[in-house]
Amino acid sequence: MSAATRGPDSGRIAKRFAALKAAGRGGLVTFVTGGDPDAETSLAILRGLPGAGADLIEIGMPFSDPMADGPAIQASSLRALKAGATLAGTLALVEAFRAADRDTPIVLMGYYNPIYSFGVDRFLGEAKRVGVDGLIIVDLPPEEDGELCIPALAAGVNFVRLATPTTDDKRLPAVLGNSSGFVYYVSIMGITGTRSAGAAEVRKAVERLKRHTALPVAVGFGIRTPTQAAEVAAVADAAVVGTAIVEQIAGNLDEKGRARPGLAERVLAFVATLADGVRGKETVAS
Amino acid sequence: MSSLNTYRAGPDEHGHFGIHGGRFVAETLMPLILAVEKAYEAAKRDPSFKAELDYYLEHYVGRPSPLYFAERLTRELGGAKIYFKRDELNHTGAHKINNCMGQILLARRMGKTRIIAETGAGQHGVATATVCALFDLPCTVYMGATDIERQKPNVFRMRLLGTEVKPVHSGTATLKDAMNDALRDWVANVENTFYIIGTVAGPHPYPAMVRDFQSVIGEEVREQLRKAEGRLPDSLVAAIGGGSNAMGLFHPFLDDASVKMYGVEAAGDGIETGKHAASLNGGRPGVLHGNRTYLLQTDDGQIVDAHSISAGLDYPGIGPEHAWLNDTGRVSYVSATDKEALDAFQLCSRTEGIIPALEPAHALAHVRRIAPRLPKDHLLVMNMCGRGDKDIFTVAEHLGTKL
Numbered sequence: 001m002s003a004a005t006r007g008p009d010s011g012r013i014a015k016r017f018a019a020l021k022a023a024g025r026g027g028l029v030t031f032v033t034g035g036d037p038d039a040e041t042s043l044a045i046l047r048g049l050p051g052a053g054a055d056l057i058e059i060g061m062p063f064s065d066p067m068a069d070g071p072a073i074q075a076s077s078l079r080a081l082k083a084g085a086t087l088a089g090t091l092a093l094v095e096a097f098r099a100a101d102r103d104t105p106i107v108l109m110g111y112y113n114p115i116y117s118f119g120v121d122r123f124l125g126e127a128k129r130v131g132v133d134g135l136i137i138v139d140l141p142p143e144e145d146g147e148l149c150i151p152a153l154a155a156g157v158n159f160v161r162l163a164t165p166t167t168d169d170k171r172l173p174a175v176l177g178n179s180s181g182f183v184y185y186v187s188i189m190g191i192t193g194t195r196s197a198g199a200a201e202v203r204k205a206v207e208r209l210k211r212h213t214a215l216p217v218a219v220g221f222g223i224r225t226p227t228q229a230a231e232v233a234a235v236a237d238a239a240v241v242g243t244a245i246v247e248q249i250a251g252n253l254d255e256k257g258r259a260r261p262g263l264a265e266r267v268l269a270f271v272a273t274l275a276d277g278v279r280g281k282e283t284v285a286s
Numbered sequence: 287m288s289s290l291n292t293y294r295a296g297p298d299e300h301g302h303f304g305i306h307g308g309r310f311v312a313e314t315l316m317p318l319i320l321a322v323e324k325a326y327e328a329a330k331r332d333p334s335f336k337a338e339l340d341y342y343l344e345h346y347v348g349r350p351s352p353l354y355f356a357e358r359l360t361r362e363l364g365g366a367k368i369y370f371k372r373d374e375l376n377h378t379g380a381h382k383i384n385n386c387m388g389q390i391l392l393a394r395r396m397g398k399t400r401i402i403a404e405t406g407a408g409q410h411g412v413a414t415a416t417v418c419a420l421f422d423l424p425c426t427v428y429m430g431a432t433d434i435e436r437q438k439p440n441v442f443r444m445r446l447l448g449t450e451v452k453p454v455h456s457g458t459a460t461l462k463d464a465m466n467d468a469l470r471d472w473v474a475n476v477e478n479t480f481y482i483i484g485t486v487a488g489p490h491p492y493p494a495m496v497r498d499f500q501s502v503i504g505e506e507v508r509e510q511l512r513k514a515e516g517r518l519p520d521s522l523v524a525a526i527g528g529g530s531n532a533m534g535l536f537h538p539f540l541d542d543a544s545v546k547m548y549g550v551e552a553a554g555d556g557i558e559t560g561k562h563a564a565s566l567n568g569g570r571p572g573v574l575h576g577n578r579t580y581l582l583q584t585d586d587g588q589i590v591d592a593h594s595i596s597a598g599l600d601y602p603g604i605g606p607e608h609a610w611l612n613d614t615g616r617v618s619y620v621s622a623t624d625k626e627a628l629d630a631f632q633l634c635s636r637t638e639g640i641i642p643a644l645e646p647a648h649a650l651a652h653v654r655r656i657a658p659r660l661p662k663d664h665l666l667v668m669n670m671c672g673r674g675d676k677d678i679f680t681v682a683e684h685l686g687t688k689l
Contacts, residue, residue, distance in 0.1 A: 062588075063587075063588065064457065064588040064589045064590075065457065065462065065463075065466050065574060065575075065589050066466075067312075067465075067466040067469045067470060067575070068312045068314075068469075068470070068473065070470075071456070074456055074457075078457075081588060086586045087586060087587065088586075111573075112310060112573045113572045113573045113574060113581075113583070113587045113589070114586060114587035114588070115587070116571075116572060116573055116578075116587065117572060117583065117585070117586065117587025118586075118587065138312050139310045139311060139312060139573065139576075140310065141309065141310075141311060141312075141313050141316045143300065143308075143309045143316065144308060144309065144310060161313075162312070162313045163313065164312075164313045164314040165314075166313070166314050166315075166316075166317045166318065166476055167313055167316075167317065168317065171316075171317060175313065186313070186314065189314055189473060189474055189475075189476055189477075190314075190470075190473055190474035191470045191473055191474065194474065195474075
């Protein structure tokens with residue numbers, strides 16, 4: 001596979017991983033769905049994440065049919081859509097976040113159809129303008145690189161590829177070829193939030209990936225607790241936590257599905273325990 | 287329109303029909319999708335695979351299905367000479383088993399030990415459950431909770447056949463959500479599981495593979511009509527949900543320029559009401575369930591619910607090859623409303639003694655529209671792709687009868 005032309009990217013992702021390496025620890029990547037449970041609360045959570053200890057932020061772009069996600073993230077996507085979330089709205093969240101934070105990398109994660117519908121060029125232009133650093137698109141394997149990956153790289157937006165336990169050594173070069181920013185290792189076969197891989201298994205998988213790429217490796221799917229985050233961050237460049245954070249949002253809604261007062265604070269307090277985990281600090285259960 | 291040398295060569299090596307098709311799936315599935323493609327290509331070239339499939343199609347499914355001259359209906363409509371391709375007489379009562387038989391033989395060749403499927407009306411679920419019973423493979427069928435409610439007889443059939451029917455409550459609890467959950471299951475069980483997709487959609491190679499397994503319909507029609515009339519049909523009519531029965535009927539005739547083809551989408555309450563399942567007539571291109579095709583979606587690219595009286599047509603997308611045949615103009619895609627389908631359902635029952643499924647009742651609604659204007663020597667073949675036993679509860683309710 002020939003290498004794609006790459007435009008200058010924001011540099012934020014590389015800078016953050018270099019800083020983590022210098023600090024001698026793995027990072028914490030947090031996932032929340034953009035606009036869950038509503039745009040205002042979602043922005044409050046996003047703004048608080050760096051302070052709570054998130055090193056990189058993934059924002060889910062809500063989609064009606066998230067087929068790689070488990071029940072918790074499916075529900076978060078539907079909550080956001082019900083509250084009026086759109087792709088333009090997610091980009092607006094990033095813009096509002098960036099007004100106060102110039103350093104924390106933002107990666108948008110989701111499915112291709114909303115982007116295709118929005119228009120690839122228009123989307124990349126807007127993403128770049130508001131300060132998106134990378135994209136993770138679940139349903140775009142390397143076989144479909146022409147759709148978004150190559151245009152994104154040319155536009156200077158990182159395209160973070162997913163590698164999985166089923167991606168064998170023969171296939172890895174194709175998967176890693178046009179990946180940039182970091183590699184996201186899906187540590188289990190399955191959908192988000194349903195099972196967990198053991199630390200030894202993750203270590204072996206990361207070692208395998210490192211033989212094929214110089215990019216940082218973040219590991220996700222099934223990391224729920226500060227202890228698990230710490231274990232993964234010890235063997236990978238970062239641990240990704242999504243479902244467990246999204247469940248904190250779900251647990252702080254009233255019977256009509258609206259945010260209860262203090263939702264953002266409680267979500268951020270949970271993130272802080274994860275952040276303590278990757279920093280090797282004792283966790284004080286809240 | 288530039289004319290192509292052939293309409294039958296697709297898809298290309300990446301699974302594209304024009305801009306449609308492709309392989310839009312999660313990385314976890316990608317190696318398996320490639321393995322399915324490789325196994326299918328090998329099976330296609332292996333005479334023993336074809337021999338085995340032919341054996342089961344003849345002795346178990348009951349093929350060839352008859353091509354029947356619908357004499358009373360022809361008289362009643364007073365125009366074209368109408369033939370029904372009787373795929374409702376297949377074992378399990380619909381065309382779906384043609385494809386299930388092909389795919390389960392492939393799954394066995396690949397050494398897979400567990401089968402999953404999605405179903406809307408339940409016909410594909412029943413056909414999958416049937417072949418799984420035949421070959422002693424455990425089977426899980428995903429079905430929207432809404433569909434389970436309106437297709438109870440088929441749910442019971444599947445359970446009798448030893449299949450686990452998993453109700454899907456996510457999203458709108460219909461066929462698209464059942465497909466989402468089947469994909470979720472597959473991602474978690476890639477090593478031992480084969481996903482039998484029921485229509486000409488999904489990631490490559492499924493649209494082409496399902497088409498090939500269903501093409502037995504059109505191939506038989508070609509031969510049977512040659513015997514009966516000594517020539518090709520003038521027009522073909524079939525209902526379209528995902529589009530497998532239509533693709534199976536149309537594909538062998540695509541390069542016969544004289545043969546007109548009509549795919550009939552479900553217009554629900556009417557396209558103008560927004561409550562319909564007509565992806566081509568009321569949607570635009572997008573990416574869902576592994577392929578690019580026409581989809582019912584919002585301005586923001588969110589998939590919207592399809593609506594049809596027929597659970598089997600209630601899908602917000604359509605097979606990518608149909609999307610391409612639409613773009614090239616080779617096939618005309620029209621639609622019929624719930625009401626037109628119900629009327630056709632009753633007409634067919636009374637004039638031919640055949641209670642059709644609500645899916646082919648949509649096709650018949652279009653036949654009813656065009657046949658009277660056509661000359662008496664015009665040969666029209668409609669695919670009677672399923673029988674209506676499963677639908678009598680739905681129809682009774684719409685006609686105000688309590689069963």
